[in-house]
Amino acid sequence: MPAIKVLGISSSPRRDGNSDVLLREALAGAEAAGAEVEYVALRDAKIAPCVECNHCYRTGVCRVEDDYQPIFRKMIETDRLIFASPVFFMAVCAHAKALIDRCQCLWSRKYVLKQPLFPTVGRDRRALVIAVGGSRSRKMFDCIRFTMKYYLDVLDMKCAASLFVNRVDERGAVRRHPSAMSEAARLGRELADPSASPPKEPAEVELYSE
Template sequence: MKVLAISASPRVGGNSDVLCDQFLKGAKEAGHDTEKIQIRNQKINPCLACYACLKNGVCAIDDDMEEIQQKMIHAEIIVLSVPVYFYSMNAQMKMVIDRCITHYKEMKNKQFYFVVTAADPNRNAVDETIAGFRGFLCCLPEALEMEIIYGTGAWDKGDVFKHPAFEQAYEIGNKL
């Protein structure tokens, strides 16, 4: 299967980025075709709400989102990996989700996995982030939420290496 991971970590080797890599490592070792998009390396602008895309199917903004959306359309499994900032998903991931308006109806029959990290050790610290992801999936035809990898209690870069989520991310990817 084609597995696409979208990592919203602004830090190279950040905690959510590391868990994303672990998931992909497991999936690749299980024989799946994997790809990772690091949002920090992409040129993505916020939606202008001009709705040109709804009129002609083409976004008025010329940046990397068209290519990202095409990869999302062709993937069977999508991993959304994000650090939690102030109890919500970071702006980088939200911008990607908002820009999916152009082709969201074409993103059908996808399985989604969520990878979330937060400084707060309580799982309920990521509730708003998960709610945001679920709201996105509600708009996609036949989207399935599969599993959530919780990297809570990971503040400093590298904290996740000694977190149970480190092995869990690999195992979930490996059993796809």
């Protein structure tokens, strides 16, 4: 059986930022479970915002050419996705949002043109969402939940799990968190486990402190 492909997308502007560290820990877990893993950092990519030209409503294709296209292909080809974002002003950060908004071409294919997205419709595609915020808030993850729900829907992916951690602010502080690192590794391993059945509901791991 070919190895399960796991794509990790890091959207934090800072390398070794907290969401980035958790993402790499989850990818290490997936790799330990036998997956073929790939890491992409959006901070190294040039992805323009959606210009709302609506070209994709007729073609299903985004005509803005930049680093979106290679990342688009990776998102389409992968079996599993791990998407990590810091919370910025109660939402995903700008790097993440630019990528997600460009997926409007997938929304158009699915809901306007009603074209199947992939050559192999019915594939078992799953995702793990990681988000980290500096404050005590728990509400800050609500917006991320909704945005990721609609993003994963256009990718024809099921959310298998999410990992939300509050009160980590300084770069890399999450390494000292009592359980976040081990939870990230565990969720990465489980995501890549070829014998695990598709989730009915996402497993929400919320590591909140006061």
